[in-house]
Amino acid sequence: MALVGTLLFCTDCGNLLDREPPNLKKITCKVCQCNNSNRWPLTTQTSSRPDAFPSTLQRKHHGKIQTVDPNDADSWPKTSQTCPRCDNPEMYFREMQLRGADEGSTIFYRCTKCDYMSRTDN
Numbered sequence: 001m002a003l004v005g006t007l008l009f010c011t012d013c014g015n016l017l018d019r020e021p022p023n024l025k026k027i028t029c030k031v032c033q034c035n036n037s038n039r040w041p042l043t044t045q046t047s048s049r050p051d052a053f054p055s056t057l058q059r060k061h062h063g064k065i066q067t068v069d070p071n072d073a074d075s076w077p078k079t080s081q082t083c084p085r086c087d088n089p090e091m092y093f094r095e096m097q098l099r100g101a102d103e104g105s106t107i108f109y110r111c112t113k114c115d116y117m118s119r120t121d122n
Contacts (some may be wrong), residue, residue: 010034034104083111084118 002020008017010029017027019040026035076092083091092110099106104122 008036008040010036078112079109081109083109083114083116085116086111086114088113 005010008019008027009015009098010017010032012034013029013032015029015031017029017036020027022040024038024039027038028035040080074092076094078090079093080089081091081093088111090112092112094108095105096103096108097105099121107120109120
């Protein structure tokens, strides 16, 4: 029997052996019928680093971050949303997808009069 990590192989033919309870002293290979010692580990501890399994999704997550710059709000389109602070009937707005693709977008508003900013999650 050869123990590699948490896998147990037959010493004669290399077949992967089935896991058996620790009270059984021998495991019989189903391919060559060789008896192998039952040395399965009772516990296994595995550890890894966050960067051990890199993925495309993780790289995208750490890529470009969307930010809202209040200074460029003058170029945003206007809507007839009422400002909650000064009751101005007109506000600039901008829609951004900040959360997952399966969730709604976020709309940012900026008052054309007092520059108050608010947001709504759709």
